[in-house]
């Protein structure tokens with residue numbers, strides 16, 4: 129501790145905004161072009177191009193609206209009376225009631241979705257433990273976990289007795305997520321990155337549920353953290369997670385567009401693993417203003433930042449956040465710069481790259497995939 133370690137300045141070589149006068153509209157050649165989109169759609173027939181094109185175009189429009197001073201008027205401003213309340217004095221009460229009603233409705237909708245989901249899932253008690261696809265047959269052996277939209281089961285492939293995970297989702301959900309997730313996985317598998325789980329097979333069972341079969345991985349990071357002393361990862365493990373997830377993001381971003389948002393979320397995820405009690409932890413997701421104010425305070429007050437991160441990594445975490453704030457929506461981040469700061473934290477805290485992570489303390493050395501520097505960054509076409 130005490131050794132000054134700061135990564136060299138980030139590179140702008142990959143940032144398409146650098147030196148561009150009209151950067152908001154800058155796009156890789158032909159990608160956002162309407163004619164190109166129809167051409168792709170006609171010859172390759174996918175609907176996904178429509179989705180990506182539309183999503184990005186929609187995001188740009190939203191950004192423009194935010195930046196524009198001419199916001200459309202949604203409603204007439206209220207004129208405050210002497211008491212600072214509505215005429216009847218019960219405006220706040222009414223709004224609170226409305227909020228409560230909304231919450232109740234949302235709760236009821238969630239319960240209905242869950243009920244439907246449970247009704248459609250495979251039923252072991254009725255001996256329903258084999259699932260067929262055109263490729264193979266899978267025997268369902270155990271439940272691995274539940275997500276917000278579906279359940280995950282451990283299965284064994286009959287042809288070679290290999291274990292896999294089967295993720296299913298009811299066919300009757302209003303917002304179906306699994307087909308989208310499967311498409312993303314398929315596209316990511318083409319990148320041959322070690323950071324994404326491989327999809328093996330997929331299908332549907334009657335009009336009950338959709339499923340995908342993928343490689344089985346270990347417990348998720350949250351569940352592992354909950355089993356550790358103080359529910360806390362050691363710094364060496366946080367750095368390991370930071371490194372791997374950063375490498376995964378870099379690979380993912382060869383297809384995806386919202387790089388700045390993703391990498392900022394990545395920073396918050398790592399920050400939470402380091403300081404555990406992030407300032408906005410107790411705030412509800414709906415309290416957007418409160419969360420935004422907390423995040424701003426983190427940036428405005430150096431002392432506060434130092435207090436949260438202490439000596440162990442204050443300088444490097446601040447450098448990363450400052451760099452991320454300088455990016456724009458279309459920037460391609462300098463991932464190596466972020467990684468150098470992560471390694472600087474390891475050097476300052478005398479952590480060796482070979483130290484085993486918390487989930488495998490008996491391992492002699494770390495064996496997982498590592499971040500590779502200076503990899504060519506090629507943005508792939510959306511196949």
Ligand SMILES: Nc1ncnc2c1ncn2[C@@H]1O[C@H](COP(=O)(O)OP(=O)(O)OP(=O)(O)O)[C@@H](O)[C@H]1O
Pocket residue numbers: 272273274275276277278279280293295325342343344345346347348
């Ligand atoms: N490939 C896998 N191998 C082993 N376990 C898995 C696999 N995929 C999911 N699981 C387990 O099943 C649980 C539910 O996974 P799922 O992807 O449905 O939800 P989630 O990503 O945790 O949450 P959400 O649905 O809110 O995104 C996970 O927490 C994990 O423990």
